[in-house]
Amino acid sequence: MANEGAPAHLINSSTGDWEMVIGMEVHAQVTSKAKLFSGASTEFGAEPNAQVSLVDAAMPGMLPVINQECVAQAVRTGLGLNAKINLVSVFDRKNYFYPDLPQGYQISQFTQPIVGEGEVALDMDDGKEIRVGIERLHLEQDAGKSLHDQDPKSSYVDLNRSGVALMEIVSKPDIRSSAQAQAYVSKLRSILRYLGTCDGNMEEGSLRADVNVSVRRPGEDLGTRCEIKNVNSIRFIGQAIEYEARRQIEIIEDGGEIEQETRLFDPKTGETRSMRTKEEAHDYRYFPDPDLLPLEFTQAYVDDLAAHLPELPDQKKARFMKDWNLQHYDAEVLVAEKERADYFEQMVGLGAEPAAAVNWVLNQHLGRINKEGIAFEDAPVSAKANTAILKMTAEGTISGKIAKDLYDLVWETGGNPEKLVEERGLKQVTDTGEIEKVVDEVVAANPKQVEQVKAKPQTLGWFVGQVMQKTGGKANPQMVNQLLREKLDVAES
Amino acid sequence: MSDPTRLTIAETREALTAKAFSAEELAQAHLDAIETGNAALNAFILPTQEHALDEARASDERIAKGDTRPMEGIPLGIKDLFCTKGVRTTACSHILDGFEPGYESTVTQNLWDAGAVMLGKLNCDEFAMGSSNETSCYDPVINPWRRDGSDAKLVPGGSSGGSASAVAAYMCQGATATDTGGSIRQPASLTGTVGLKPTYGRCSRWGTVAFASSLDQAGPITRSVRDSAIMLGAMAGYDEKDTTSVNVAVPDYEAAVGQSIKGLKVGIPKEYSMEGMPKEIETLWHQGIAWLKDAGAELADVSLPHTKYALPAYYIVAPAEASSNLARYDGVRYGLRVEGDDIIDMYEKTRAAGFGAEVKRRVLIGTYVLSAGYYDAYYLKAQRVRTLIKRDFEQVFEDVDVLLTPATPGPAFALGEKSGDPIEMYLNDIFTVPANMSGLPGISIPAGISGEGTPLGLQLISKAFDEEMLFRVGHVIEQAAGKLPEPEDWWSVS
Numbered sequence: 001m002a003n004e005g006a007p008a009h010l011i012n013s014s015t016g017d018w019e020m021v022i023g024m025e026v027h028a029q030v031t032s033k034a035k036l037f038s039g040a041s042t043e044f045g046a047e048p049n050a051q052v053s054l055v056d057a058a059m060p061g062m063l064p065v066i067n068q069e070c071v072a073q074a075v076r077t078g079l080g081l082n083a084k085i086n087l088v089s090v091f092d093r094k095n096y097f098y099p100d101l102p103q104g105y106q107i108s109q110f111t112q113p114i115v116g117e118g119e120v121a122l123d124m125d126d127g128k129e130i131r132v133g134i135e136r137l138h139l140e141q142d143a144g145k146s147l148h149d150q151d152p153k154s155s156y157v158d159l160n161r162s163g164v165a166l167m168e169i170v171s172k173p174d175i176r177s178s179a180q181a182q183a184y185v186s187k188l189r190s191i192l193r194y195l196g197t198c199d200g201n202m203e204e205g206s207l208r209a210d211v212n213v214s215v216r217r218p219g220e221d222l223g224t225r226c227e228i229k230n231v232n233s234i235r236f237i238g239q240a241i242e243y244e245a246r247r248q249i250e251i252i253e254d255g256g257e258i259e260q261e262t263r264l265f266d267p268k269t270g271e272t273r274s275m276r277t278k279e280e281a282h283d284y285r286y287f288p289d290p291d292l293l294p295l296e297f298t299q300a301y302v303d304d305l306a307a308h309l310p311e312l313p314d315q316k317k318a319r320f321m322k323d324w325n326l327q328h329y330d331a332e333v334l335v336a337e338k339e340r341a342d343y344f345e346q347m348v349g350l351g352a353e354p355a356a357a358v359n360w361v362l363n364q365h366l367g368r369i370n371k372e373g374i375a376f377e378d379a380p381v382s383a384k385a386n387t388a389i390l391k392m393t394a395e396g397t398i399s400g401k402i403a404k405d406l407y408d409l410v411w412e413t414g415g416n417p418e419k420l421v422e423e424r425g426l427k428q429v430t431d432t433g434e435i436e437k438v439v440d441e442v443v444a445a446n447p448k449q450v451e452q453v454k455a456k457p458q459t460l461g462w463f464v465g466q467v468m469q470k471t472g473g474k475a476n477p478q479m480v481n482q483l484l485r486e487k488l489d490v491a492e493s
Numbered sequence: 494m495s496d497p498t499r500l501t502i503a504e505t506r507e508a509l510t511a512k513a514f515s516a517e518e519l520a521q522a523h524l525d526a527i528e529t530g531n532a533a534l535n536a537f538i539l540p541t542q543e544h545a546l547d548e549a550r551a552s553d554e555r556i557a558k559g560d561t562r563p564m565e566g567i568p569l570g571i572k573d574l575f576c577t578k579g580v581r582t583t584a585c586s587h588i589l590d591g592f593e594p595g596y597e598s599t600v601t602q603n604l605w606d607a608g609a610v611m612l613g614k615l616n617c618d619e620f621a622m623g624s625s626n627e628t629s630c631y632d633p634v635i636n637p638w639r640r641d642g643s644d645a646k647l648v649p650g651g652s653s654g655g656s657a658s659a660v661a662a663y664m665c666q667g668a669t670a671t672d673t674g675g676s677i678r679q680p681a682s683l684t685g686t687v688g689l690k691p692t693y694g695r696c697s698r699w700g701t702v703a704f705a706s707s708l709d710q711a712g713p714i715t716r717s718v719r720d721s722a723i724m725l726g727a728m729a730g731y732d733e734k735d736t737t738s739v740n741v742a743v744p745d746y747e748a749a750v751g752q753s754i755k756g757l758k759v760g761i762p763k764e765y766s767m768e769g770m771p772k773e774i775e776t777l778w779h780q781g782i783a784w785l786k787d788a789g790a791e792l793a794d795v796s797l798p799h800t801k802y803a804l805p806a807y808y809i810v811a812p813a814e815a816s817s818n819l820a821r822y823d824g825v826r827y828g829l830r831v832e833g834d835d836i837i838d839m840y841e842k843t844r845a846a847g848f849g850a851e852v853k854r855r856v857l858i859g860t861y862v863l864s865a866g867y868y869d870a871y872y873l874k875a876q877r878v879r880t881l882i883k884r885d886f887e888q889v890f891e892d893v894d895v896l897l898t899p900a901t902p903g904p905a906f907a908l909g910e911k912s913g914d915p916i917e918m919y920l921n922d923i924f925t926v927p928a929n930m931s932g933l934p935g936i937s938i939p940a941g942i943s944g945e946g947t948p949l950g951l952q953l954i955s956k957a958f959d960e961e962m963l964f965r966v967g968h969v970i971e972q973a974a975g976k977l978p979e980p981e982d983w984w985s986v987s
Contacts, residue, residue, distance in 0.1 A: 054596060058821040060589065061576045061598060061700040063735050093817050095863070097840055104820020155836070157825070285863035287872060290706035290814050293736060
C-alpha cells in the first residue's frame with residue numbers, strides 16, 4: 001500500500017490510538033456533448049425531460065450505441081491518473097428497479113473496466129507527499145432524477161440526466177485522514193479539469209463521492225467499513241469522515257461491532273445515518289450486456305490520445321518551479337486551479353516579472369476574489385490589466401500603495417490601468433524639485449518635531465508620512481526619505 | 494383475373510409489372526382474405542386496411558412510371574414484435590396495451606423502402622416466448638392445416654405462429670418473423686412454409702421488441718425459397734443503430750436460387766438422430782439425403798458432440814437476458830399501469846397483471862440463474878457450453894458446406910396438447926436452438942407430409958453469412974419435394 005508506514009494521523013482516545021482507513025469512489029460526469037449510449041444532449045439546466053432520446057427512455061426495441069468521445073475521455077483520464085489502459089473492456093448490466101432508471105438496469109462495467117490500476121500524488125500542507133493508489137476507473141450511465149416535491153401524491157421523474165456518461169474512479173484504501181481524503185478529491189478534481197474530461201462542478205453534481213470509512217488499531221487488520229453515499233462537497237467529505245470515524249470508535253469502545261452498511265451524510269446535522277444494511281443490499285445480477293460487443297481499441301489509439309494530453313498539474317508545478325524559481329507552496333497553490341495557473345502564465349507571457357506576478361496573483365488578486373466570494377474566472381481584472389499594474393510599479397511610475405488602489409479602481413470601473421493613472425493623476429512624483437518643495441514646507445511648519453528627530457532619528461517616519469499625505473501618496477517614498485535625511489541631517493539607519 | 498393471393502412474391506412481381514392486376518387490387522384481395530379467414534385462424538391481431546390501400550396506390554403510381562423497387566406492392570404481414578410507427582405494437586402482451594411507437598423498426602423500414610405494403614400486425618407468442626402461439630394475450634393462432642379426417646384445431650407452432658399461419662392460409666404473401674430458439678423455422682415446418690433465420694447480425698434488431706438480445710434475429714416466412722431470398726435481400730443490412738449488426742454487404746440472394754449443388758458437401762450430424770424420434774421424421778431426413786445425393790452433392794456423416802447441451806444451455810441464456818430486457822416494462826412510462834399504494838406496489842401489480850404465465854416463468858428462471866451464488870453454476874457455465882457448441886460447428890464447417898437435419902421432432906400438435914408441460918413444449922426447439930446458440934443461419938423447407946396429413950420440414954444450417962448456400966440447397970429440396978398438397982380451405986367464410 002502506497003501510504004503504509006505513515007501513521008501520523010491517529011485519533012487519540014482514552015483506550016489508545018485509532019487509525020482511519022478510507023477509500024473513495026468518485027463519480028465524475030464525463031464532459032461530452034452527447035450521452036454515453038445515445039445522441040441526446042448533456043447540457044445542464046434544461047427543462048425537465050427535454051433531453052431524452054428513445055434510448056434514454058428505454059422504449060421497446062431501442063439499443064445502446066457507444067459514444068466514442070466518452071471512451072476517449074475515459075482513456076485520457078486513465079492516462080492522467082498514470083493508470084493501465086485496458087484495450088479490451090466489457091459493459092455489464094446492473095439490474096435493479098427504480099423509476100429514474102428506465103431500462104431497469106444500469107449499463108456499467110463490472111469485471112473488465114476500461115482503466116486499471118494507477119496512482120495520484122498529494123502534497124499535504126505539512127510538506128509531505130502522499131500517494132493514493134487507483135484501483136480502477138469504469139464508464140457507466142447516470143440515472144435520472146426523481147422529484148418528490150412537485151405533487152402531494154405522486155413523484156415525478158426527470159430523465160435529462162438518464163444515460164449521461166459517468167466515470168467511477170475507485171481508490172485503494174490508502175487514505176488515512178479526512179484531510180488526505182479532501183486533498184485526494186481536490187487533486188482528482190484538478191486533474192480532471194486540466195484534462196477537460198469532467199468540469200468538476202460539485203454543486204451541479206458533476207463530481208460526487210462515496211466514502212468508505214473504517215477504523216482500526218494501528219497495525220491491525222482492516223475493520224468493517226461503512227460506505228457514505230453521494231457526498232457532494234469537499235467540506236462535507238471532511239465532516240462526514242470525522243463524524244463517521246468517531247461514531248465507529250465509540251461503538252467499538254463500548255464493546256459493540258460495526259455493521260457493514262450504506263450511510264447518508266446529512267449536512268444540516270453534520271451526522272451520518274443508516275440507509276441500508278448489508279442484508280438489505282441489492283443483488284444486482286450483473287451480466288455482460290448482450291446489446292454491446294466488448295469495447296476494443298488499439299495501443300496506437302491510446303498512444304495518440306497520450307500524445308495530445310494537456311500538461312497536468314504536477315508537470316506544470318515542476319515547470320513553474322524550474323523555469324521561474326517559484327516556491328513549492330506558491331506553485332502548488334497556483335496549479336491547483338487550471339484557471340489560476342493559466343492566468344499567471346498569461347501575465348508572465350505579457351512581461352510581468354514571475355516573482356512579483358505570483359505574489360500579486362496569490363495575495364492581491366486571489367485575496368479580493370475570495371473576499372467577494374466569486375469564481376476565479378469571473379473576476380473583472382484581466383491578466384493584461386494586472387500585468388500593466390505590476391509593470392508600472394516596477395518602472396516606478398506608480399508606488400506600491402497606489403498599485404493596490406489602482407487594482408481596486410480597475411476592479412470597480414473595469415477601466416484600463418494606464419489610462420486611469422493618467423486621468424486620475426496617480427503617477428508617482430519623482431521630480432526632486434516638486435518633492436523638495438513639500439519637504440521644505442513640512443520641515444518649516446513643524447519646528448518641534450525637527451528638534452525631536454535630532455535626538456530620536458526613528459521619528460523620521462512621521463515626516464515621511466506627512467509628505468506622503470500632502471502628495472496624495474504619489475511621491476516616491478525612497479526620494480522622500482533621502483531628501484528628509486539630507487534636510488534634517490539624519491544618518492542612514 | 495385469377496386469385497392473386499395464390500401467387501408467390503416472385504410471380505406477383507411479374508404480374509404487377511405486366512399490369513395483370515394493380516397493387517391496390519392485390520392488397521384488396523388479401524384484405525378480403527383476412528376479412529373472411531382471420532376469424533377462424535386469428536393470425537392477424539390488427540389489420541391495417543387503409544394504410545395498406547394507401548401504400549398500394551402509391552406503388553401503383555410507381556409501377557405506372559416504371560419506377561419500381563424490389564418488393565413494389567408486395568403485401569406483407571408484420572409480426573407484432575416489430576415496432577411500426579403509429580401502429581399499435583404490443584409483442585402480444587397486455588403489458589404493452591395500447592402502445593403506439595413513434596418510430597419504425599429498421600427491418601420494416603427497409604421493407605417499406607423496398608416498396609412492400611403492410612396488411613397488418615400478426616399474432617405471436619407473448620414476447621416471442623412459446624412454441625405454439627398459445628401464450629399470446631390475443632388468444633392462440635390456429636394452423637390452417639388439419640389432421641386427415643379431423644376437425645381438431647392444430648397449433649401453427651411459435652412464436653411466429655401468426656406469420657406462418659397467415660402465409661400458409663394465403664392471407665399475405667410473406668411475413669416478417671423473429672427467431673430466438675426456432676421461432677421462425679419451427680412454425681414454418683408446422684405450416685408447410687419456408688422459414689429463414691439469418692446469421693446473427695444480418696438483420697438489425699433496432700426497433701424490434703427484445704426477447705434475448707444475443708439470440709434474437711429477424712427473418713422472413715414465405716411460400717417459396719425464392720421468395721425467402723427476395724425478402725431477406727430487402728430486410729438485411731448493416732445498421733449503425735445496432736452495434737451487433739454486421740457490416741457485410743448484402744449479396745444478390747436470389748441469384749443463388751437455382752444454382753447447382755453438384756460437388757457440394759452436405760454434413761449429416763449424427764447427434765440429430767435422437768432416441769424416441771418418430772419414424773416418419775427419420776424417413777423424411779433420409780429422403781432429403783437421397784434428394785441431395787441425386788442432385789450431385791456429396792454426403793458426409795459428421796459429429797456435433799455438444800448438441801445435447803444446447804437446449805438446456807439455451808433455457809438459461811435466453812431467460813437470463815429476457816429477465817433483464819423485460820425490466821423496462823414497469824408501468825412508469827408506457828403500456829399498462831396498475832396503480833398501487835407505492836412504487837413497489839405499482840410495479841408488482843402492473844407486472845403481475847401485464848405478463849402471462851410463460852413470460853413470468855422465464856423472468857423467474859432468468860432472475861434465478863443470474864443471482865449471486867448461482868451465476869457461475871448456471872449463466873457462466875451455459876455461456877461456456879455455448880462456446881463449445883460454436884466450436885463444434887466451426888470444426889464441422891471446415892469439411893462441409895451445409896448441414897441437413899430435421900426441422901422439428903414432429904408435426905403440428907393439437908391446441909392444448911403440450912401447453913400443460915413446459916419441458917415438452919421446450920423440446921420442440923431441440924433441432925433449431927443450436928443455430929441460435931452459434932449465431933448461424935438456418936432455414937426450414939417444407940419437404941413432406943406426416944402420417945396425419947400435416948406438413949413436415951427439413952432444416953439446413955450453413956456457415957455465418959452464407960445464406961446463399963441455404964437458398965441454393967433449399968431450392969433443390971423444394972424442387973425435389975415437388976408440389977406438396979395444400980391445406981383445404983375450411984377457414985374462409987363467405
